[in-house]
Amino acid sequence: MRTDRELTPAELDAFGAELDALRERTLADLGAADARYIRRVRAAVRLCCTAGRVLLMFGWFPPTWLLGTLLLGLGKILENMELGHNVMHGQYDWMNDPELNGQRYEWDIVGPADFWRHTHNHLHHTYTNVIGRDDDIGYGLLRLFPEQRWKPFYRRQVLWATLQALLFQYAVAVQHVKLDKYFKGRISKDEVRPLQRQMNGKIVRQWAKDYLFFPLLALLIGANALAVLTGNLVANLLRNLWTFAVIFCGHFTEKAAVFPAEVLENESRGHWYLRQLRGSSNLEGGPLFHILTGNLSHQIEHHLYPDIPARRYAEMAREVRQIAARYGQEYNTGRMSRQIATVFRRIWVYRKPQAV
């Protein structure tokens, strides 16, 4: 497991100050290059999605169908991760561009952006890996840490995880509706209903676009509507699987730590940083890989600096690594194949009560 050194309050302050200094240095350097970058990402998203949708109009002919589906999936992955997720964190708010405003951006998935801004930006990023506070620990479906109380429900969690991977965008949407709390009788129907309505509205819009409008358009121009529909389904599925894999590697790897709720009492800035560092894990890979993960491959840097443009994480990581080493903290990183294997192992092992 982890071999972190415990830090004294004074050390924590110094640790926090070093990370703050890196933050300020990077913020001061933001400028035209970052603005150009995110607009290029957006252009790439539009290009991929448009090209994908055009190619799908050529029907089942394998080269165009496969390429069309892949391009559409790629566009959706980029939009979801590098554009939507990062913009919605307010990473580009400094640009003052209403189209890239974190509070107003609406992404191309069934989960309403408002839901995500609450469950993810607020709950997950503030209470990262704190048992009982951060719903992202297993998303209420999985037991991934021995510190989570076992329930018989978890016995079949391999199945639940598989379903979640296949339907990940729906899992993201449902999380905010708090159906688990509703079924336990902890919140009332009146609290759930407006959320449910908002979610249903977004799902209908997404379905209407992917599964109705474009297939109908195909019919209208004499193309194969079924090929278009299937292409959309597969593209969404690809995105679900990829985002699931990346996000589960962020906090559920072998060396990711969880925390009891007590740590939140009068928590210092330094300790908040420490918790982000210990609770997150990185993935190693090339530049394209990092972009496809929305730079969540730099999950540690993302959690230390959720509002700094993600394209900066790679260069910040070098310094964060040195700071972590200086304070005797492990820096959890590895290739995706290895990291995800440890996640799968957790899903398998902690399905049983005695595994602690």
Add this chain to the structure above:
Amino acid sequence: MPSFVFSSAGWLQPLRLLVAHGWLREAGVDAWLGALRADWRLNRTFARVHSLRWVAADMLALRLKANRNWPGARPGQAVLVYGERDGVRLARCYSLTAVRGRVLELAIKRQPGGRFADKLIDTLLPGDVLELGAPSGELEWPRDADSGVLLLAAGSGITALYGLLREALAKGCKQPVWLLHSVRRREQRAFVPELQALMARHPNLRVQWLITGEPAGEGELHGRLGAEHLRDLPAHSLLACGPHGFVQKALSLWSAEPRAGTAQWEAFSPPPAQVAGAGQAVRLEFARSGLRAEGDDQRSLLEQAEARGLKPKHGCRQGICTECTCQLLEGRVRDLRSGRETSEPGQPIRICVSAPLSDVRIDL
């Protein structure tokens, strides 16, 4: 392309409805519209530069044609012109010197250290496209002023008053009007041939220039604005436009004598800057809640809003989660963590870690 298809804004209406109900995203639609024609947008106002002409040594007048989203304005009002520097969208306010339907004229003056204006002046070409904000400004031609109107402008303050004056004369204003434009150097006098032509056509108009920084020419006044320049003026109503200090001076001179008319003014530089976080009182305006209150420059805007009974959406209260982000509409705020200051209108700020440095208006 048959012109009747695009002859009215109506063809965009279905798209607007789809966007308003969340079926389409405005940014996506705008990208396609903008690709078709640079000034086409669904809701935002963009304008094409028609022509450029120098109206003073340091002032460039633009004639623009706005797209159909232009809400209309009066001369003398100002519009925000948007631009970008170092990746940041900035906006500056320029007065309209003329408005005819969607054809607008505004004038941009070089400002010392004003990189925004300089960039516009140095790079704009006919055919370029600019984004405009909604028109604002309360100045209007005095209705009750049979006994005369005094127009006092300093520097680029001439633009607002020139717009008002031209419109009033065109509408047949017969009352005595006296315009005094104060500039540092003679070459900074703006719209000189236009004003002289107006004087020739309208005997009730008198225009004079006040040169503050070099010897005055014939018929011009010299020195800073003072009581001697305004002595024995019949004017009863005042319109003043210029930097803060000039407007203050104009108002005190005007009110030194009893006048029947009204005074209107617009100052385009902020009052002298305060020392950061010195414990001064500021005025807060929460625009969406319609609440105005006294505040201080120590505590965060979130705390101060809550102390006034508002319940802004918020999350972590430490500047992490961005849940409390809202737009700064006017004024200057300081980031309590880094001390960084922001005063860009429309800039998203996190109110849990932002304290006001001046009177502020936020979209809350």
